Amino acid sequence: MPLLERHARQRRRAAGGGLSDAPQVLIAGAGPTGLAAALFLVRAGIRVRIVDGAPAPTRTSKALGVNPRTLSLLEETGVTARIVAEGQSIRRLRVNRRGRPLATLAPDWARLGADRPMTILPQARTEALLAEALATLGVAVERGLGVATIEQDAVGVAATLTDGGTARTPVLFAADGAHSTVRKALGLDFPGDAWPEPWRLMDVDLEGPPTDEGWVDLRPDGPLICLPFSGRTFRLITFGADPLSALSADWRVGEVRWSSEFRVSHRVAERLNVGRICLGGDAAHIHSPMGARGMNLGIEDAFVFAACAADFLKGEPARLDDYGRLRHAVDAKVVNGVRSVTSMIRASSPAADLARRLLLPVAARLPFVIDRALRVGMGLDHPVRVR
Ligand SMILES: Cc1cc2nc3c(=O)[nH]c(=O)nc-3n(C[C@H](O)[C@H](O)[C@H](O)COP(=O)(O)OP(=O)(O)OC[C@H]3O[C@@H](n4cnc5c(N)ncnc54)[C@H](O)[C@@H]3O)c2cc1C
Numbered sequence: 001m002p003l004l005e006r007h008a009r010q011r012r013r014a015a016g017g018g019l020s021d022a023p024q025v026l027i028a029g030a031g032p033t034g035l036a037a038a039l040f041l042v043r044a045g046i047r048v049r050i051v052d053g054a055p056a057p058t059r060t061s062k063a064l065g066v067n068p069r070t071l072s073l074l075e076e077t078g079v080t081a082r083i084v085a086e087g088q089s090i091r092r093l094r095v096n097r098r099g100r101p102l103a104t105l106a107p108d109w110a111r112l113g114a115d116r117p118m119t120i121l122p123q124a125r126t127e128a129l130l131a132e133a134l135a136t137l138g139v140a141v142e143r144g145l146g147v148a149t150i151e152q153d154a155v156g157v158a159a160t161l162t163d164g165g166t167a168r169t170p171v172l173f174a175a176d177g178a179h180s181t182v183r184k185a186l187g188l189d190f191p192g193d194a195w196p197e198p199w200r201l202m203d204v205d206l207e208g209p210p211t212d213e214g215w216v217d218l219r220p221d222g223p224l225i226c227l228p229f230s231g232r233t234f235r236l237i238t239f240g241a242d243p244l245s246a247l248s249a250d251w252r253v254g255e256v257r258w259s260s261e262f263r264v265s266h267r268v269a270e271r272l273n274v275g276r277i278c279l280g281g282d283a284a285h286i287h288s289p290m291g292a293r294g295m296n297l298g299i300e301d302a303f304v305f306a307a308c309a310a311d312f313l314k315g316e317p318a319r320l321d322d323y324g325r326l327r328h329a330v331d332a333k334v335v336n337g338v339r340s341v342t343s344m345i346r347a348s349s350p351a352a353d354l355a356r357r358l359l360l361p362v363a364a365r366l367p368f369v370i371d372r373a374l375r376v377g378m379g380l381d382h383p384v385r386v387r
Helices: 003-014 032-043 068-077 079-086 123-136 181-185 294-313 319-346 350-363 367-378
Strands: 025-028 048-052 092-097 100-105 147-152 157-161 166-169 171-174 192-207 213-219 222-229 233-238 252-268 277-279
Touching (some): 025 032, 025 157, 032 048, 032 123, 032 294, 068 079, 079 123, 147 181, 157 171, 171 181, 181 277, 213 350, 252 319, 277 294
Parallel strands (some): 025 171, 092 213, 171 277
Antiparallel strands (some): 092 100, 192 233, 192 252, 213 222, 222 233
8 A cells, every 4th residue: 555545544543632743844864964953843843753774873073163153053052052162163274385384364253253163073972962952852863763765745745764664744854864865765866076086084193283273285196184173183184195194293193083085076956845855964965075064054954944844834835945945056056165165275286286376375365365265164155044
C-alpha cells in the first residue's frame, strides 16, 4: 500500500486523540543546520522531530569559525553565550607571502556591524551546545534513524525511516548533508564544479605562534591557512606540500590531534524547496572552507526556514516558496563569492603570484577593500531577510 494511503488510514484511526501532539516539522539530519532549525522552530512554538542516520554525534572539529552573524542569530537561544565562553576570539588576521608579512588586519568589529569578533570553536562542540539547548526545551535527537524515502501530496509529506517505520509530517526540512538523500529523492540537480587536488587539514599543537590571530601564507605550491583554537592547538589547511614543512623553524611542533583530506566542490541545489520539503545547509550548497561560511550559512538557512515554516504552519501558504527564493539567491551569491576568492588564492602561476605580491599590500591599505573582505568573512555581507 502506498505510503501516503497508509498514513491517511493511520490518521483516520488516530482521529480525536494524539494528533495535536504530532510533530509539525520533521528534520532529517542533526548537524549544525538541523539542530539550529529545531531550536529556532521550537522557540517559535512549532513541534519538531529530528532524526539523524548516524548512531552518534560527530567528534571531529570540522568547521571552526563561528562568525558574528551566527552569534547574533543564536543570541536569544542562549547558545551564543556558551560558544563565546568556551571559544577563542580572533583579534587579528595576517596575510604572508612565502613566510614574509604582506598585510595585517586588526578589525574594528563594532564599526563593521558585528557585536563580537569571530569565535573559534570545534564544530563538535558547537553541535553539542545546540543539542543541549534543544534538550532543555524537551527535544532529543533520534540517532541511528535516517530518512530513506519520501512522498508528498497536497497536505503533507510521508517518509520511510531506516528502521522500517514511517513518519507523516506537514513539513520536512532536509539538513542531511552534502550527499542528501532527500535532495536525490526529489531529483534535484546539484550543479557546479569539483577541483581535483586534495586539500589537507591538520589539527596540531604548536609552541610559537600567537593564539589570537589567524593567518594565510601565500606559497608557490598553494596557500597555507592557520587558525588557532583550543589552547595551543592550531588548524592548518593547505593543498600544497606537508603543512608542517611550511611552518616557521622557530616553532615547536607537538601532537597531531586530527588530520584529514578533502576535495573542494562548489555547488548549489537548483531549488531549495519543492512543495512542503525544504533543503538547508550542505544539502543545499557546498564550497571551499575559505571564509568559514559552510556551517554558518547552514545556520542562517535554519533561521530563515524556521521563520518561514512557522508562518506556513499558521496559514500563510506562500512562505515555503519564500524560503526557497530568499535563500537560493543568498546561498548562490555566497558560493560564487567564495569560489572567486579561493580561485585567486589557489592560482599558482608566476603571474598570479606576482599579482598577489603587487596588489595585496596596496589593497590591504584601502579601508573599503578591507571592510568588504572582512564583511564577507564575518557573514555580514548581506542582511538576513525572512521576507
Ligand atoms: C573535514 C572538514 C572540514 C571542514 N572545515 C570547515 C571549516 O573550517 N569551516 C566551515 O565553515 N566549514 C567547514 N566544513 C564544512 C562544515 O563542516 C559543513 O558546512 C557543516 O557541517 C554543514 O552542516 P549541515 O548540518 O548542513 O550538514 P552536516 O554537518 O553534514 O550534517 C548532516 C547530518 O545529516 C545526517 N544524515 C545524513 N543522511 C541522513 C538521512 N538520510 N537521514 C537523516 N540524517 C542523515 C548525518 O549523519 C549528519 O549528522 C568542513 C567539513 C569537513 C568534512
